[in-house]
Amino acid sequence: MEIAVVGTGYVGLVTGLTFAKLGHKVHLVDVVPDRVKKLSEGIPPFYEPGLQELMDEVGDMIHPTLDLGQAVFFSDASFICVGTPPKEDGSQNSEFIISATEGIGDALAKRTEPHVVVVKSTVEPGTSRDIVLPILEERSGKKVGEDIGLCMNPEFLREGSAIKDSFEPDRVVIGEVAPAADPLVKVYEPLGAPIVRVTLETAEMIKYASNAFLATKISYANEMANLCERMDIDALEMLEGMAMDQRINPKFFIPGFGYGGSCFPKDVKAIVSVARRLGEPTPVLEAVLNRNELQPLRAIPMLKDMLGDLSGKKVTILGAAFKPETDDVRESRSFVIADSLVEEGATVRVHDPMALENFKELRPDLEYYEDMDEAIKGADAVIIVTAWNIYRELTPTRLNSLMDNVIILDARRTFEPDDTITYRSIGLPYRK
Ligand SMILES: NC(=O)c1ccc[n+]([C@@H]2O[C@H](COP(=O)([O-])OP(=O)(O)OC[C@H]3O[C@@H](n4cnc5c(N)ncnc54)[C@H](O)[C@@H]3O)[C@@H](O)[C@H]2O)c1
Known part of the structure; x- marks a missing residue:
């Protein structure tokens, strides 16, 4: 054809x-x-x-x-x-x-x-x-x-x-x-x-309902992870145990700072707006939107627990793309986190293997690094937002050689910590 x-x-x-x-x-x-x-x-x-x-x-x-x-x-x-x-x-x-x-x-x-x-x-x-x-x-x-x-x-x-x-x-x-x-x-x-x-309408709805379902699954995992953190339960272990049920399955079931990208945020909002127009309440999807708004904001209190006042601190964000293996930054959680850090008076550094230029275009005033080690060197804390493979290469030894006092907020459990560093993750119990 x-x-x-x-x-x-x-x-x-x-x-x-x-x-x-x-x-x-x-x-x-x-x-x-x-x-x-x-x-x-x-x-x-x-x-x-x-x-x-x-x-x-x-x-x-x-x-x-x-x-x-x-x-x-x-x-x-x-x-x-x-x-x-x-x-x-x-x-x-x-x-x-x-x-x-x-x-x-x-x-x-x-x-x-x-x-x-x-x-x-x-x-x-x-x-x-x-x-x-x-x-x-x-x-x-x-x-x-x-x-x-x-x-x-x-x-x-x-x-x-x-x-x-x-x-x-x-x-x-x-x-x-x-x-x-x-x-x-x-x-x-x-x-x-x-x-x-x-029919045309069924095809259109299959797409929306699928994305809304996946966004709900992610939000559910995030909410359970937040709760586990409060109860001294490792959410990753808990979710893995849940996901072995074939009706649940492990995909889109790892906690983080919420979903981003060009599809889930816009598609959930669109279907909620269609429902409003039709006068049909969608409290489940409204809650999903709410959870996703709140989720990246957790970065700030989590970091403050470890670092104290953020004013004047240098914080490195690893990952600008909304997910690994893309240069797409649409609705990236890193925007929300960077903006909140700036509001707290921190200096924000950003690293990403592919999406740096796209992110910089929308937030020109932050500090940008093409080299991961340079981005980390001398920082007061590091937040890993996107699970790029390069961040999996980080080790406590390497971080100790780059930072005076290693403080890491690792949203996606990218690497194995040890007791030489201060480490937090979503859904991981934390004691000072
Ligand atoms: N990105 C994804 O992962 C994904 C996955 C599934 C579905 N979708 C859906 O597919 C659609 C496209 O998404 P995308 O991410 O590829 O969008 P995009 O913004 O990356 O690309 C859209 C392209 O269309 C071009 N365009 C706009 N008006 C045009 C016109 N009149 N004639 C010719 N070209 C025109 C733009 O210049 C742009 O290059 C959206 O509805 C999106 O929701 C996206």
């Missing part, structure tokens, strides 16, 4: 490369000239493990372009992969979905061959039918379900393991205005995953 992927962020680029590897010719469309230029030069516009290698491998099966009209006109399918950021009130900002759909509709007015439009972005239930469908019909002059196909195919990849997730999905969900999904099923069949065919 010939496929147009509209939006070349984490989802669009990885999806496009996956299709190219499966043997399709893929037009990668974006509105940002610099991004398209980079892609044309074979350079990934962001960090994701294996991305460069995959781009090299698919070579001229991908065609980066700013010209949405041409890309869609020549394609059998177009995938909408643009961002759906939140508005102030948490509800979905549909402006990118609308502009991409308008462009696709205009191009389809001229195309005579069959074409299926696929919404891959995470969208509020009803968006594909109530926003995308009428725009497509109006701009193309064609009828959805007869002249044009419309599907909703949510994406479940995780940044940091996006390529593996894209090639090995647990399931492929396709919502459709029947029978539009047939060509899509052919595209996905080689991946060997179960294919779930549902």
